[in-house]
Amino acid sequence: MSEIDLSSVRYSLLAVAAGIDGVLALLEQQSEWWEGSFGAFCLLGLVKAQLERVVKEELPAS
Template sequence: MSEIDLSTARYSIETVAAGMDGVLVLLEQHSEQSEACFSAFCLLGLVKAQLESVLADELPAS
């Protein structure tokens, strides 16, 4: 990948991870009343952790 592609990929992943934060907050608020929300909260939290791992390990900041 070229440097431009890595920069674009990093920005895209950071944007998705930031958007997940809002969804995680909503799911956490509703997880006490809904098992489905709790399951979604856990799954999305794992996905976000994986994205952050990719950012830290494979897409270093320029």
């Protein structure tokens, strides 16, 4: 991949991570009255952490 492609991929993954933040906030609010949302919150939090690790270690900013 060229440098331009890698920066596009990095930008896209960071945008996905930002979107996940919004979903996590909604799940946190829902957890007050829906017990199942806590499990989804934890799972999605792990996915986001893994995504951020890949961006940091595999696609570092130039």
